[in-house]
Amino acid sequence: MTTPDQGGAAPEPGWTPEPVPEPAGPAENATPAGAKDGLVRCARCGATDVAYRPETGTLVCEFCRYEWTEARLDEAMGLSEGIADLRGRTLSTASADITDDETLMTFKCSGCGAEVVVDTARSLQARCHWCKHVLSINNRIPNGAVPDGILPFSVTREQAMESISAFVAKRKSFAHPEFEKTFRPENVMGVYIPYMTVDGKVTARLDGVGEIGRGRVKVGENNYEYKVDRYAVARELDLEIDDVIVETSASKADIHATESTNNIINSILPFDVKNIVRFNASFLGDEYTSERRDMDVDHADDAAYAHMLTIARGSAAASVGRYDRGVRWEQEQLSVTGTRWTSVLLPVWLYGFEEKGRHGSVTHYLAVNGRSRATMGSVPINTSKARRVAFGVAAAASVVTWPIAFLIMRGI
Amino acid sequence: MGGNSDGSPLIALFLFALGPGAGVAVWMWIQGHYRNRSARYRPEEVVRTHVVxxxxxxxxVRRxxxxxxxxxxxxxxxxxxxxRVWRVIEAPVEAPPEPHPTAEDLADPDGGDPGPGPA
Incomplete structure (x- = not known):
């Protein structure tokens, strides 16, 4: 297979190179208009106190109890369609590059004219100190804090507390004493974490070696030699991938980090992203916080492409079943024809514990998927107790097995 | 080293290793059950994919x-x-071609936007 960067034969004398087309910038998949910024009033009574009701997945006016919800992004932006036609990068309005890192944004309250500061690193709403109206930021701002869509929590705080309590209850015997002493499930926090959903039209090429066993022959007393047919194996797959999810908060993106157990948050994916709705800051309310996206598509694309290669490898697995001794993939290549990126906030119930050690500290997370209630966690270990028990088991087993081994060695 | 059967030394070695092996297994189980270091997103199982x-x-190659x-x-x-080796190639997307000037544009320079120029 020839690839663009493999080069080719030297040009003939007098050969004039064809002009190379300039690559175009990313196309935009415009996010539909949602609620405006500033004061968002109830369509029925005009109040600005709007709350999110997780039981019904709707926004509700605190005064007249009028209920509504936002448009589903999947339908509004056609995110399940046209994957076969993707060419180059298509970015939604809110997944455009971050151009300003300032997180404190000042707004003029349209209720009373006062200036209100919103800390967009933690929330996208603030209450005016003077007239008590609530101001919201619902549309793209340059620092990446506002996404295209949001998947509202459907798992309640009580359910999340129950889930992490049950998880920890099964891991008490060797839990770190400080963790056990301070564990309070009610401290679990509802956090909207920034992600991007990525659709892709790609071709994956896998090259490797596969082996088929053809029997074995006894060699010496206890050894065997295996007769093997070795094959060069290649697979090429054209794939249309719908909704890979990648982290876009730098503090959570490295799942191999030594200072925090980010893989725990990563492992509660996926979410039912088809139910994402147009972003409205009222979904955050007072109960939930949000993290700001601080990674652009250029920083998140490596993770997305690695996931796509993982998918390609998974998709090819059934086709190499005949290699009963296994396959060693040695080269993988992903040719990306087109991708489509959408910026979203996804709901996670998160409990953190910082374990301080001699070589620095580690933040352990317990995480509950705010939609499916999938739960995963890292419980810090009482290492000295675990060592004692492991050593005790080794010693107890050896007390029984070693005398027998000595007897065998002596030929009795 | 004595032994009254062919497999005796191997059995003895296995029994010697069994105790320490059990200790290591307990340690590994505790690490896996409490820390879950291998937990991760599994896109190959959960992402909707159409293999075209x-x-x-x-x-x-050889026997x-x-x-x-x-x-x-x-x-x-x-x-x-x-x-061991992996790479990604992003296909460049061609920019749309510049609009060709029409005969009208070429014939009547005063008819269009005069553009910047000396006053």
Whole structure:
């Protein structure tokens, strides 16, 4: 297979190179208009106190109890369609590059004219100190804090507390004493974490070696030699991938980090992203916080492409079943024809514990998927107790097995 | 070293290793059960994927004999583990062509936007 960067034969004398087309910038998949910024009033009574009701997945006016919800992004932006036609990068309005890192944004309250500061690193709403109206930021701002869509929590705080309590209850015997002493499930926090959903039209090429066993022959007393047919194996797959999810908060993106157990948050994916709705800051309310996206598509694309290669490898697995001794993939290549990126906030119930050690500290997370209630966690270990028990088991087993081994060695 | 049967030394070695092995197994179980270091997103299982086409090209390279019971470095069951060499090629997208000037544009320079110029 020839690839663009493999080069080719030297040009003939007098050969004039064809002009190379300039690559175009990313196309935009415009996010539909949602609620405006500033004061968002109830369509029925005009109040600005709007709350999110997780039981019904709707926004509700605190005064007249009028209920509504936002448009589903999947339908509004056609995110399940046209994957076969993707060419180059298509970015939604809110997944455009971050151009300003300032997180404190000042707004003029349209209720009373006062200036209100919103800390967009933690929330996208603030209450005016003077007239008590609530101001919201619902549309793209340059620092990446506002996404295209949001998947509202459907798992309640009580359910999340129950889930992490049950998880920890099964891991008490060797839990770190400080963790056990301070564990309070009610401290679990509802956090909207920034992600991007990525659709892709790609071709994956896998090259490797596969082996088929053809029997074995006894060699010496206890050894065997295996007769093997070795094959060069290649697979090429054209794939249309719908909704890979990648982290876009730098503090959570490295799942191999030594200072925090980010893989725990990563492992509660996926979410039912088809139910994402147009972003409205009222979904955050007072109960939930949000993290700001601080990674652009250029920083998140490596993770997305690695996931796509993982998918390609998974998709090819059934086709190499005949290699009963296994396959060693040695080269993988992903040719990306087109991708489509959408910026979203996804709901996670998160409990953190910082374990301080001699070589620095580690933040352990317990995480509950705010939609499916999938739960995963890292419980810090009482290492000295675990060592004692492991050593005790080794010693107890050896007390029984070693005398027998000595007897065998002596030929009795 | 004595022994009254062919397998005795191996059995003895196994029994010697059994105790320490049990200790290591307990340690590993505690680490796995409490820390969950291998927990991760599994896109190969949960992401909706349409395989439009799958082509294969397998060729017998050689027949051999080996002491190993399985292929060395087999990784087909660990799709998240990248191969020794991997790369990504993003196909460039051509910019739309510049609009060609019409005969009218060329014939009547005063008819269009005069553009910046000396006053």
């Amino acid at each position: 086409d799958l082509r294969g090209d397998d060729a017998l 051999l004999r080996t002491r190993s019971g399985s292929i060395d470095g087999g990784n087909e069951l660990r799709p998240e583990q990248r191969a």
